[in-house]
Amino acid sequence: MVQAEIKTTFEAGPVTFTARHELWDGNIQDHADQGVSIVVQAEVNGEKTILLRFNCFDIERSYIYGPENPDLKSDGPMMLAGRTENSTGMGKMYRMDPTADGNPIGWTMKTIKKQLPEMLDRAGYPEIAKEIDFEVLADVVPELEASARELFVAKRNTVKHNRGTDIFEAGNIRFGLEMRRLPVGDGGLAIHVLTDVGGSTEKSFVEETEIMAFDLFWDGPHYHYGPRNKNHRIYWDRTLV
Template sequence: MDKGTTVLNAGAVEIAMAYRTDLMDDQGLCVQVYGSIEGKDTEILRFDCFDQNPHFHYGPENHNVRLFLDKTTAGNPLGWTMDNIRHKLPAMIRRSGYEALATAVEASPISAATLDDAESQGRDLSRSGRRTVHHMMPEMVDGDKIEVGNLKFGLEYRHLPQLNDEGMAIHVLADVAGQEVEVLAFDCFKSGPHYHYGPRNQDIRVYWDVTTSGETLRWTLDQFKAGNIRSMIEKAGYPSIAAEVDESRVQDALPQIEARSWELVALNNPSSNGQTDNKKTKAQLIQELESLREQVAAL
């Protein structure tokens, strides 16, 4: 782990910080305590104040003991981190395996002003560094935003030439404080298929393993059919919207959503005839059956 680019001199140690967005399924501020060990700038402690799985490391360059935070009892991860740096830093440095450095910090504690500055800068970085995604839906055709109770399902076939990728996207939208906000997004791309919990909020990205999930558009539609949309919206950070989802209306609208989704795939992939997992639609099967009947009648 590289040293954070925001660095504060704190006497015997330095406090370094950086906001991490390189983890697709998580993000958050990284707070590091550095000290000089035998002339080498060494990471002594690291606090990963992530949204989903906050944790901290004793001695990342030594024995690297990693422990997870329980947000229910610890509260805000950055607040917990700064409280422990303020009051328990020497003990934590000792557990990391650096007795002499712990003694030096005890002899010359970090000033309250420096700690206040570190916390203030950390909170600023947490606000300014947050990764969100705002899908503008430029390729959505008029009429392809289907209203279902308190939700809207936006259907769009996306082309991303800059990534050499394309595929069907389903945007689940809801009203948040008077604004239409995307609460879930399913990007069923050919090369990098993934979905987002709360693109405008936590932006938890999950990349499909197509070996286990199978065709990703079908997987997405199956989640809707199984009644999982409410729990997914809740995980995205919108519990009040999840509570208002009318599941019966969602199920009633699914045939329209499914048919139009496969139609958009077919329109953009003429040779594939729509579905990409070799499963045929009811209409296709009926057409084939009628053709067989005609052939039998002609015998």
């Protein structure tokens, strides 16, 4: 059965919405995470420019005003004067509150639908903000939301390793060891942390799964939390390990 490609780009007057799945690695990107990013783009001075970005990840739940606007001014509270400058020099990021805002994709869609012009103005693009048509948004947002939610589930990055060539039992977990070699040439000892998550201890058809993995590679040593479901991957600092 051929699976239909997920539509990820949607036009809404002067702006374009793009949703995509992203996998972040710890110590490569900001932290280990994955989820869906939603960007709002438009033509600015003849170039396609990101005006707003929403991060709807497992951990990272945030939105950024003007991530490509070098002239955007930070306007923190007066009581924090002198301590609110953006260290990156571009864009202003705010965190979503998982308690008050709930699901990040749902919050993003509700906010886009109701307050996109205000956000574009805050990002430094008032002329584009004036061109937003709420009727067009009302038609586009449901499709964008469906796409983002499908990407979050369908494109999730997970891995299934071999269980190892040498197995060591340790109570309710076991360790599987093997030597691995990647096609790019890297490799080394892999340690798989395994456990049974289903079935009966008196039956032979228990469901074994890998709950952690340590890849002690020569060039890119790293480890995975929940490689078969969560798959948050963190690379070690080779200077210190």
